[in-house]
Amino acid sequence: MTVALREGVLLSEPSETLDPQNWDEVRAQGHRMLDDMFDYVADIRDRPVWSPIPDDVRTQFRAALPRQPSDLGAVYREFTDSILPYATGNVHPGFMGWVHGGGTAVGMLAEMLAAGLNANLGGRDHIPIEVERQIVEWTRSMFGFPEEASGVFVTGTSMANLMALLVARTAALGQSVRRNGIGDQGASLTAYASNAAHGCITKGMDLAGFGSDALRCIDVDRFHRIDVAALRARIARDRNVGLKPFLVIGSAGTVDIGAIDDLRALGALCREQGLWFHVDGAYGALGVLAPALAPRLAGLETADSIALDFHKWGQVPYDAGFLLVRDGRQHRETFSAPAAYLRRETRGLAAGSPWPCDLGPDLSRGFRALKTWFTLKTYGTDKLGAMIGRTCGLAGYLEARIQAEPRLELLAPVQLNIVCFRYRAADANGVNRNIVIDIQESGIAAPSTTILDGQLAIRAAIVNHRTDTCDIDALIAAVLEFGAQRSRCDDGSVLNVELSPPLAM
């Protein structure tokens, strides 16, 4: 029943809120969902890593806007039948493509709690923001940053890198850049990264208004580490023609092969030259938690800013990107934007300034901090560090299996958790591209590809904490099986492939 208040305004009955009429029913349904998701994760090995989406399932998601309600149980059945079986597969230990974390049951539960709280972490004085500040503090101590450092959760490292470029821009041009744009002065700013750096940095230069050509892509050595001497020379050349170098972006774990730049040398060069030193540590930065890796990340503590993802090696469910900035004042000066409706107070709900909305472009923000807090507290950083170290050990195991197998060749040195290799074949690029697709479609594993010196590589990034040697063995067996099929001639004979010598490391 509805009550007319004035023309065109109706007050509906309380029973017409979106809360359930019967909480017991929704509770029972919720328990079923939770049990099913625990089973899904616990029994994940019984499933294919990934399954191609059948046409009729895809078509289901071209339906008209639902004007009428549906029973929750029926909607959930659609989820179990048509969504659950066709996910990316990164929960599965056989998933090795791109750089995807595996998630945990702990993170999943925390997500449910966060959704129940429905907190908006843009600002105001409430404990979820203190949880985020706790993570900022933990991250600050993880990387040895000073007390005045600040940090903020974002979607992912692509966003964190873009935001770091903006902080570096404000530091170089002053806060007036926020009113006037980068202008003539900004047009002469140049930034530097290696040509193995992630594409989101080029995109960030474009989005920040510098233009992607203002990013100088410096050569790398055979381990894909930036050539620091070439970097120094390029900076000098740019200065000589009147340009204004302002930023160097180092990589702590490149996306293709897991290279770590000499961060100590980059930090020293930036200090000497008065440049902002940003590190893209999307997945590699959390390597500081693994005792064997931490020394290789030396110099990270000298950065002006670090971008990283808790959703990769940290295994926090998507998404949980993070930006840490050494000088919190410069961070705030880049993003804070006073508004009457966001007025701060010293008490009441509008207290607690600065707010996270002062540290990035987002005003409404979810409670990403909760799943990260649960993950860090439940497992502890020692265990997370051991897990990270173990993924690198598994990459070493895969490397050894490749080197022991004459039909396979390694295409890049294995430095962290990423292995690039291929099946030896006459049309190696075509064959290996198809091998990867065949393996993905088989559901056995999910590697991805990249191109190294014009050669298509099968790329296995061991990020998932569930991956074990049996998954590596299954990948190798599948590559050999599909490789043999793909390089077989029409008459059934196997192509005679000239074997190139193994890559010397």
Ligand SMILES: Cc1ncc(COP(=O)(O)O)c(C=O)c1O
């Ligand atoms: C080195 C590196 N930088 C940046 C990114 C982008 O991170 P995100 O996907 O969280 O935006 C990635 C993603 O894999 C990466 O490996």
